Amino acid sequence: MNRTLYLISCAAPPARHVATGIRAAQSAGWDVCLVLTPSAYRWAEEDGENEVDALRKLTGHPVRYRYKLPSQSDVLPDPDALLVAPATLNTLTKWADGHADTLALGLVTEGLGLPLPIVALPYLNNAQAQHPALSRAVSTLRKAGVTVLLDDGTPEGRGFRPHRPKQGDVTAYPWELALDALPSGS
Structure with missing residues (x-):
């Protein structure tokens, strides 16, 4: 039985290629639920209604982006791990400060108090x-236990290396690095 990975993607250019990350996670044995x-x-909607629908079909789950109403049932299975990729400056700083004003932030801030592996790329x-x-x-x-894959010059720093403004290469975004940092999905 596959374990469930919540892939939480922020508005950075690799999010437009999130299907690459989903397929890689599925190949590693994860049942992927996408939260944007x-x-x-x-961005996905503006790429056309077919993009959101294609992502839903790829994962087999609804694509979530906002909180449900208290009277509504959860539509996603409980996660076994969280992967925030791509993680933006906005999300990282708000997450560290405990903000939960979006579903994505609510999940990751709550995740710090749950026994879940959490990786941010x-x-x-x-x-x-x-x-x-x-x-x-x-x-x-x-310090809260999140594996932040950022080459930031610290002893813990390994992973994504920031690029010059407007010079990023989304095709080189290291989805596999993040998946390798998670426990085995199978």
Whole structure:
């Protein structure tokens, strides 16, 4: 039986190629449930209604992006792990500060208190990486047990290396690195 991975994608260019990450996770034995930030969902919608539907068909689950009403049942199975990819500066800093104003943030802030492996694979440019809130957020999340895959010059720093503004290569986004940091999905 496959274990369930919540893939939480933020509005960064690799989110437009999230199907690549989904397929890689499925190949590793995960049942993938996709949760998008509201902005990432809007991007998928603007790519055409068929994009959201294609992602639903690929995962076999509804694509979630907002909180359900208290009277509504959960439509996704409980997660065995959380992967935030791509993780943006906005999400990392809000997550570290305990904000839960979107479903994506609510899941990851709550996830810190659950016995779940959590991996974050950022996508940042090197100007964003210089923001003073980033190092504090990454340190906070790492201390809370999150594997933050960011090559930030710290001893724990390995993973995504920020690129020059407007010079990112989404085809080189290391989905496999994030999946390798999770426990086996099968």
